[in-house]
Amino acid sequence: MRRALTSVIIFHTLWLVLSTHGQDPLLSHAMKAGERYQLDIDIQQNTHSESTQGDEINLYSRMKIELDVDSIGTNKLIYLTARYQDLLVSMLAPGMGIDINSSSGKDQMLTEMVSSLEKSEFELQMSRAGELKQIDGLEEIFYALASHPLKDDQERQVVLHTLEEVYGPDSFGSLLKLFVWVYPVIQPMNNWTNDMIYYFNTKPVKLVNRYVLSKSTEDLVTIQGLGMLNALEEFRDTTSMGEVTSTVSGSQTYDFQMDRSTGWLRKCVSRQRVKIETTIVKSTYLPAGLKIPSYTESIFEVSGSKMY
8 A cells, every 4th residue: 555655646746747847838028026137138230231332331239238126016027227337439430520439538528428327227118928017217317417517519419319220218218129129929839929019220121020938947947039120101301412212121130048947148259230212302412312322230149147
């Protein structure tokens, strides 16, 4: 009788272990109040234009984003305090006469603005799926940067535009959409789609991301994704070439490794390729209707951790 009882206990224990191991992971963020999370992001972006000048733009940015979990609302929203740390941005565009680097010590205005960003905090709200619902305070931080004491107005405009493109509210929101809103809104799902507005070089485009749960272990959840970018409408601008319109299209791939217990990102490598086709509407030296394509390739290397 004792041997039979022992066999029953062993069988039920093994069944419980195997059934738990075989369950699909819960695809959501399991954050708790008082915890702190971090994203470490490196972005290398290269742009080539097929204009007569053959313009090239190389942009590199590095950042850490720290997120303190303030509370979990009764509406299941996660309330967080965010801050930037260890910022570095550099841009080289010989055809435009731009060569800036926040770590070189040569661009005092840029260095001061980056330092000011690192001392600032702002707040945000997101769902358990990682969908960003609201950002408060970051726009005001950039208003304050715009009031930086005037030295060289042209330099200030270049610096502000670069910082806004890399660290501004739209850019911050886009990065969280790319690397935090990884999960489906409705569960359970093994493949799903998240539609979002993504800001590419400060311009809003529609990004449709399709994800597949490809692997799950005791520690990690592996998710692969493919995104398609398309402008909702033509953009109209006045540039050095004259009055132009432009369209945006492209694709992005993702390879996520997510922590199974917290739902937070551990590692992701993402590659993006975007084509912008610019059409001359009115120019003093270029024919109307001329189409000028440019191509931007970006590599995102992102790692994440739970700090405590």
